[in-house]
């Protein structure tokens with residue numbers, strides 16, 4: 165009866181099915197070439213991430229292994245389609261007749277690349293290997309690197325397997341020796357495993373309940389031992405009680421902080437609000453003090469400042485702040501009133517604040533004034549503008565009248581001139597020379613000249 | 626052979642889990658006959674009232690998978706009470722084209738397209754079974770008596786077939 169968990173037993177299917185010889189299989193990895201390197205059963209690989217449905221073989225329902233595509237464009241693992249072909253010469257998916265080897269080809273490069281990059285766990289993860297790598301690299305890992313993979317025993321006389329890490333010791337460890345705790349014969353290779361898991365004598369007591377456990381299970385037990393002391397669930401809100409795990413439910417039933425835990429978020433919220441209010445309260449108090457000071461000593465409102473300026477100008481080397489301090493002190497001693505400000509900073513701050521508020525007021529009244537000014541200006545200019553417009557229209561109307569009157573006058577003159585010419589002709593040719601004689605009526609001189617020009621260019625009526 | 630079987634067992638385990646998790650098969654529940662044997666499933670069929678002849682019945686069947694699954698189809702065998710059905714042998718074995726291997730010429734009348742293919746799954750099998758219970762196929766009788774009665778009822782001669790089926794349903798519910 166070999167001891168349990170010998171390396172041979174722990175190996176996950178080292179000898180996978182030998183691959184079917186079929187077209188294209190020369191490209192598939194030949195894993196059975198040497199006996200000394202561990203072989204890899206690709207079908208037993210554990211995939212770390214969920215695999216896209218497109219990459220799953222419709223026959224074995226695993227991620228495609230060495231995928232081949234049929235003439236009808238269905239893709240299967242080479243091994244799967246070969247097995248199916250041995251039974252029926254039709255495509256398993258749509259029953260298109262398929263003839264080997266002409267009707268199947270290696271699947272597209274992009275599919276193979278996607279499959280190669282799928283991440284898998286090392287098949288020896290149960291032995292302790294934590295390696296996760298792409299499917300194309302896992303074979304290299306197992307056959308060359310994995311220290312948990314089984315290899316032939318370094319002793320040529322021994323036919324057993326040993327994991328690569330132990331093989332590095334370069335001696336056969338397949339001999340039995342008595343366990344130091346229970347004195348049972350155990351194979352040297354699996355001694356550590358025996359002590360950690362199986363040895364009945366090497367058990368360690370739990371530090372809480374003093375029950376004994378194998379070393380491998382001790383840590384798990386201690387973390388959930390019923391006798392372990394653990395803090396109350398409500399330690400976060402102030403409960404300082406520690407109880408044994410088994411008694412926790414009893415304590416929780418009576419723990420006064422249970423209620424608080426429920427109100428936990430409310431409490432923290434209110435705590436925040438209180439600190440906020442306290443801050444504002446301090447500010448208010450300071451303002452109140454400053455106001456009190458101003459109302460009780462209206463004359464003093466300027467006092468510290470003027471004194472400070474005076475003293476800073478007179479006393480050389482004495483800083484303004486010191487002067488202000490002195491001013492404050494003197495003010496306190498003379499008035500008998502408690503100093504309105506606790507420190508110079510506060511006083512300056514108060515001054516600054518009042519200046520700022522005055523500034524604000526000024527700004528406001530300035531804005532007010534500006535607004536009022538604008539309105540006033542508008543109010544005054546509007547009627548002026550209106551009057552201007554009215555006058556302009558009046559002038560226009562008058563200009564029209566003038567032009568109309570002038571035209572009337574011109575036409576009248578022209579008619580008169582024509583009439584007088586007719587009468588002149590009727591009075592005999594003697595009248596012809598009368599023009600060159602001076603006209604007896606002075607006022608008509610202008611009219612004559614006008615009519616002269618009219619005569620040169622007589623209006624056509 | 627052990628390696629091959631373990632791959633098949635893994636495939637069956639995943640397919641069983643998928644059926645138990647999914648809701649694609651209403652009224653059907655699957656489980657293992659024995660926890661250490663992945664190759665024998667127990668299937669409970671609770672037929673809903675839409676099923677003309679067997680509605681309301683609770684039938685139990687075994688699905689037996691060969692080592693060569695999915696290259697070869699499983700067998701489905703109804704347990705007592707076996708439904709009185711033209712396509713179910715009196716011993717409970719179900720005769721349905723999806724469970725017949727394509728190379729088998731014994732059932733020449735079946736179109737190859739309805740035969741077993743390695744891409745079929747327990748889920749597609751059970752869907753076909755439900756459809757066969759809803760509409761029996763009287764052309765390839767496994768139970769000649771049932772087929773004759775079914776044909777007679779279809780021609781409107783009598784209601785004997787339905788009466789026999791209802792009796793089966795009552796038995797399946799433990800009422801008779």
Ligand SMILES: [Zn+2]
Pocket residue numbers: 221222223224225226228229240241244
């Ligand atoms: Zn496959």
Ligand SMILES: [Zn+2]
Pocket residue numbers: 234236237238255256257258259260
């Ligand atoms: Zn196809």
Ligand SMILES: [Zn+2]
Pocket residue numbers: 286287288289293294295305306310311312313
């Ligand atoms: Zn590894």
Ligand SMILES: [Zn+2]
Pocket residue numbers: 317318319322323324336337338
């Ligand atoms: Zn050795």
Ligand SMILES: [Zn+2]
Pocket residue numbers: 343344345346347348358359362363364365366
């Ligand atoms: Zn021991």
Ligand SMILES: [Zn+2]
Pocket residue numbers: 370371372373374375385386389390391
């Ligand atoms: Zn303990």
Ligand SMILES: [Zn+2]
Pocket residue numbers: 396397398403404405415416419420421
């Ligand atoms: Zn508490």
